[in-house]
Amino acid sequence: MAPRPDRRPGGRTARIRAQVVDAVRAELAENGYQGLTMEGVAARAGVHRTTVYRRWRDVGGLLVDVIDAAGEIDWQPPDTGSLRGDLTALNQEILESLVVHPSFAVALMAASFHSEQAAQAQTQLWADRYAQCEILVERAIGRGEIPAQHTDAWSLLMVATAPLYHQVVLLRADPDPRLPERAAAAAVLAAVAGAFSGHREESV
Amino acid sequence: MAPRPDRRPGGRTARIRAQVVDAVRAELAENGYQGLTMEGVAARAGVHRTTVYRRWRDVGGLLVDVIDAAGEIDWQPPDTGSLRGDLTALNQEILESLVVHPSFAVALMAASFHSEQAAQAQTQLWADRYAQCEILVERAIGRGEIPAQHTDAWSLLMVATAPLYHQVVLLRADPDPRLPERAAAAAVLAAVAGAFSGHREESV
Numbered sequence: 001m002a003p004r005p006d007r008r009p010g011g012r013t014a015r016i017r018a019q020v021v022d023a024v025r026a027e028l029a030e031n032g033y034q035g036l037t038m039e040g041v042a043a044r045a046g047v048h049r050t051t052v053y054r055r056w057r058d059v060g061g062l063l064v065d066v067i068d069a070a071g072e073i074d075w076q077p078p079d080t081g082s083l084r085g086d087l088t089a090l091n092q093e094i095l096e097s098l099v100v101h102p103s104f105a106v107a108l109m110a111a112s113f114h115s116e117q118a119a120q121a122q123t124q125l126w127a128d129r130y131a132q133c134e135i136l137v138e139r140a141i142g143r144g145e146i147p148a149q150h151t152d153a154w155s156l157l158m159v160a161t162a163p164l165y166h167q168v169v170l171l172r173a174d175p176d177p178r179l180p181e182r183a184a185a186a187a188v189l190a191a192v193a194g195a196f197s198g199h200r201e202e203s204v
Numbered sequence: 205m206a207p208r209p210d211r212r213p214g215g216r217t218a219r220i221r222a223q224v225v226d227a228v229r230a231e232l233a234e235n236g237y238q239g240l241t242m243e244g245v246a247a248r249a250g251v252h253r254t255t256v257y258r259r260w261r262d263v264g265g266l267l268v269d270v271i272d273a274a275g276e277i278d279w280q281p282p283d284t285g286s287l288r289g290d291l292t293a294l295n296q297e298i299l300e301s302l303v304v305h306p307s308f309a310v311a312l313m314a315a316s317f318h319s320e321q322a323a324q325a326q327t328q329l330w331a332d333r334y335a336q337c338e339i340l341v342e343r344a345i346g347r348g349e350i351p352a353q354h355t356d357a358w359s360l361l362m363v364a365t366a367p368l369y370h371q372v373v374l375l376r377a378d379p380d381p382r383l384p385e386r387a388a389a390a391a392v393l394a395a396v397a398g399a400f401s402g403h404r405e406e407s408v
Contacts, residue, residue: 173327179362190390190393
């Protein structure tokens with residue numbers, strides 16, 4: 001009933017996937033999750049709808065693949081020479097992705113409230129991205145900017161970046177242009193003062 | 205076509221509103237925004253559907269009223285005697301509202317991605333709640349815990365509380381039981397170090 005998707009890299013299979021992923025991104029950004037249909041994606045991608053149904057099955061399958069594709073992009077965290085500079089640059093990047101109209105990032109977050117498959121794929125993508133960003137904290141420790149002993153990179157990155165998402169995505173407030181720099185500075189000052197020292201408890 | 209809603213306090217009108225608001229909360233928490241219908245709310249509330257249509261018009265109208273009702277609750281921010289204690293208690297409250305199953309708070313956030321009316325009402329509710337929380341910062345300044353000169357209460361509150369929402373609502377990570385205290389401590393240490401001094405620019 002559900003044939004295994006053909007994962008061969010390159011060639012016609014890869015080309016069709018690229019066309020479909022691009023179409024999903026465009027449809028999501030323009031019409032949101034509510035307007036995302038297998039037929040709309042097939043038409044926009046110029047791919048036969050039976051192909052789209054066979055390989056992606058349903059809208060959840062399309063969302064998972066577009067999130068997987070985002071994870072395959074060779075993204076690198078900023079490297080400005082200081083933790084404050086790195087976190088500010090990261091926050092600027094985040095803010096731009098959220099305030100652009102239409103925002104693919106915000107459309108994906110909205111979709112994740114309605115598709116458990118999409119939510120799981122997005123949680124994995126976030127986890128990978130934050131894991132990549134831990135290098136910012138390691139480099140800062142190497143430069144002696146923040147305490148070496150058990151600085152919890154994950155909590156530090158949460159404090160630095162969460163205010164951007166909260167303000168724009170959930171609060172829908174006008175973006176404060178100083179927030180990227182201010183949240184970055186707050187995270188660094190808190191780290192210097194030892195706010196993130198001590199191992200993170202895995203569970204209680 | 206759209207009769208003005210009857211806003212008389214007390215009596216039958218108020219009773220029907222309370223029944224409908226309770227029903228919307230229950231339906232939202234159980235079935236989410238996608239499952240919210242005028243008929244379902246009317247049935248659950250035990251109110252005639254024509255009454256529900258006449259007074260709330262559509263699902264957007266129901267959402268706005270349930271958010272307004274949340275704003276009418278006499279909520280007070282914590283008062284523990286220290287900024288760190290207050291912010292930790294606030295974060296614990298936030299975390300509980302997000303991880304409870306089913307979570308009315310999370311259901312409302314999801315709904316706000318699909319109803320512009322609900323989004324506006326929720327943005328207003330957030331703004332009111334954060335404005336109420338500014339007293340925590342004022343009291344801390346009064347006690348000499350943080351610098352008096354232009355500490356930007358709003359940015360401080362963002363840094364303190366946003367990590368909770370980000371982790372649970374958007375990242376859907378397992379809640380870190382230390383995060384409420386840790387994010388609160390980070391915000392206080394950053395404030396002491398002057399991270400939130402200087403007026404917030406209103407616009408650029």
